Amino acid sequence: MTEGYRRSIEDIEDRTDQIAAAADADLAARAPALADELLAMGEDVLLAWLAAKGQTPTTATAEGFRLLALHRQAARGNPSFNACRETCREAVWHHNLIRLDPAGPDTARNIRLGAMVVRHLALFVGGKLESDGLGEFCCSSRPIRTAEPTPSTPQA
Secondary structure, eight states: OOSSSSSSSHHHHHHHHHHHSSHHHHHHHTTTHHHHHHHHHHHHHHHHHHHHHTOOOOOOOBBTBBHHHHHHHHHHHOOGGGGGGGHHHHHHHHHHHHHHTSSSSTHHHHHHHHHHHHHHHHHHHHHHOOTTTTTTTTOOHHHHHHHHHOOOHHHH
């Protein structure tokens, strides 16, 4: 879908929040375009990872989608990156749900869920860019949490 890195991870987080907060009628009216935008944002997240690692992104597809080929490339030599494989597949699934029935009764819901999935991908990859060990145990953010001071819990 995308030819090169277009949006930052922070921009993607903001945009997915905007999509999730939009009115049902607005989402339904722009369903095909939003489905494509969400897929492109997923690609942009992985393009950001590959750029940070100094890799040239593939132009290939896997199962018909560049997002899945980009994930395969990003995971090569980095087993902890496999933690977001199903997130990428779910982004593709939501894209397909929306594109196959853009006027369906669940379209707005599917767009919102797709936006949440892409946001999750952005948060995961953004976290991995901060702490490369992130994801060794699913999507655990423990390496990031332990680097920040935590407020003490009041005792009863």
